[in-house]
Amino acid sequence: MAIVNYFAAARAAAGVTESEINGSTLGEVISAASSQYPQLVAMLPGCSYLVNGSAQSDLSTEISADDVIDVLPRFAGGA
Numbered sequence: 001m002a003i004v005n006y007f008a009a010a011r012a013a014a015g016v017t018e019s020e021i022n023g024s025t026l027g028e029v030i031s032a033a034s035s036q037y038p039q040l041v042a043m044l045p046g047c048s049y050l051v052n053g054s055a056q057s058d059l060s061t062e063i064s065a066d067d068v069i070d071v072l073p074r075f076a077g078g079a
Contacts, residue, residue, distance in 0.1 A: 002067045009073040013039040027059030048072045
């Protein structure tokens with residue numbers, strides 16, 4: 001499972017600082033996080049994502065179990 005870190009408003013919406021989420025692509029991980037934390041759904045379209053510290057906007061990016069994904073809302077560096 002990938003580690004997903006939530007920052008700023010995403011952290012407040014999820015109610016956690018990080019979680020372990022299954023998914024083989026960035027899009028699958030984000031979708032699974034949305035299902036697990038429904039309050040994230042409204043804010044995710046305005047978020048940016050870092051995968052292992054590198055900005056990533058392609059939701060088809062492959063994700064492995066040891067990857068770290070950072071979810072950044074607009075004011076914390078998001079889109």
